[in-house]
Amino acid sequence: MTVSPASDEAAYRRAAEMLTAADAIAVVGHLRPDADAIGSVMALTLAMRQLGKTVTPMIGQPYPVAPNLLTIPGAGEILLGEEIPDVDLVVTVDCGSIDRTGVLTDEVAAYRDRLLVIDHHVSNPGYGAHNLVDVRESTTSVLRELFHYLGVELDESIAHALYAGLVTDTGSFRWGSPAMHTLAAELMDYGIDIREIAEELLDKTSPADLSMIGRALANIRLLPAGERTVAVIMASHKDIRTHSGAAVERLIDFVRSLDGCDVGVVFKEQYDGGWATSLRSTAINVADLARSLGGGGHAEAAGYTVYGEAEDVVNQLLESVAEIRGEAGES
Numbered sequence: 001m002t003v004s005p006a007s008d009e010a011a012y013r014r015a016a017e018m019l020t021a022a023d024a025i026a027v028v029g030h031l032r033p034d035a036d037a038i039g040s041v042m043a044l045t046l047a048m049r050q051l052g053k054t055v056t057p058m059i060g061q062p063y064p065v066a067p068n069l070l071t072i073p074g075a076g077e078i079l080l081g082e083e084i085p086d087v088d089l090v091v092t093v094d095c096g097s098i099d100r101t102g103v104l105t106d107e108v109a110a111y112r113d114r115l116l117v118i119d120h121h122v123s124n125p126g127y128g129a130h131n132l133v134d135v136r137e138s139t140t141s142v143l144r145e146l147f148h149y150l151g152v153e154l155d156e157s158i159a160h161a162l163y164a165g166l167v168t169d170t171g172s173f174r175w176g177s178p179a180m181h182t183l184a185a186e187l188m189d190y191g192i193d194i195r196e197i198a199e200e201l202l203d204k205t206s207p208a209d210l211s212m213i214g215r216a217l218a219n220i221r222l223l224p225a226g227e228r229t230v231a232v233i234m235a236s237h238k239d240i241r242t243h244s245g246a247a248v249e250r251l252i253d254f255v256r257s258l259d260g261c262d263v264g265v266v267f268k269e270q271y272d273g274g275w276a277t278s279l280r281s282t283a284i285n286v287a288d289l290a291r292s293l294g295g296g297g298h299a300e301a302a303g304y305t306v307y308g309e310a311e312d313v314v315n316q317l318l319e320s321v322a323e324i325r326g327e328a329g330e331s
């Protein structure tokens with residue numbers, strides 16, 4: 001299976017043809033969804049309904065998504081951990097690998113011949129019948145381009161969903177190409193309230209969440225890995241289980257760019273004992289690092305999931321960092 005090169009018009013046309021030909025569509029975003037996942041699921045769902053399709057939005061986890069993400073239009077109707085209904089086409093959005101579809105992985109794999117992959121992760125291996133993988137700022141940016149091919153008219157709800165992915169995956173427009181600002185300007189024309197969206201998705205917090213963040217920050221460790229230094233936060237299930245997903249996801253921003261450190265890492269212990277791991281760096285390519293550990297992502301922001309004792313998973317990571325040579329993007 002091949003991955004279409006970025007901005008390949010034929011790849012967009014083929015994706016639009018597959019969507020146009022289908023009547024019933026399931027749209028699947030990644031587990032432990034972020035705003036790009038939920039924004040992409042809902043933007044595509046609403047857009048395809050506009051074209052008269054029957055669309056089922058889905059996430060492959062049996063537990064609820066972070067409440068702040070439910071402010072994205074329609075997100076409350078996303079099915080969580082249920083079986084894929086009988087459809088003509090399954091579309092995964094923002095899923096850099098098939099296992100990101102969580103408990104739906106086997107069902108998605110069974111649809112392989114009728115599977116459309118829409119994503120922006122450079123590490124995506126291409127696991128669909130067609131793979132529209134365009135390394136833009138967000139999966140919602142890829143969808144906006146695709147909507148040109150489909151003749152979808154944007155409205156306030158679709159613009160809100162698209163903006164949700166754009167503002168969060170660009171770190172509030174801190175990284176990305178000039179196109180991210182052009183897209184933001186276009187979406188604002190549909191009357192979205194960017195202040196409220198940013199407050200819901202990025203800023204809102206509670207005193208209890210701040211205490212949790214404070215405890216986590218007090219326990220940051222700076223650990224050597226060969227010639228590099230890694231800043232590590234361990235967030236045990238006990239520490240984070242009663243706190244909002246949004247607050248937990250904010251921890252990585254404190255170690256993203258820490259003086260004297262080359263890599264920032266947050267290990268987040270899940271219900272099942274696995275560690276969902278976030279990696280950030282501008283010194284090494286963490287997409288490659290994550291891939292070597294079974295995950296994926298972008299050169300500067302990536303992640304993977306690992307099982308084991310806390311100290312073992314930290315040591316495994318330090319060893320992998322120590323083995324890496326060269327600067328970001330070179331490897």
Ligand code: 5GP
Pocket residue numbers: 034094096097100121252277278279294295296297298301302303304305
């Ligand atoms: P975050 O640290 O915000 O959860 O994720 C950063 C980036 O890494 C995102 O683009 C996300 O899709 C990717 N990523 C995070 N965890 C995993 C994982 O377990 N597997 C894969 N393939 N990608 C991941």
Ligand code: MN
Pocket residue numbers: 036037094120138139169
């Ligand atoms: Mn994304």
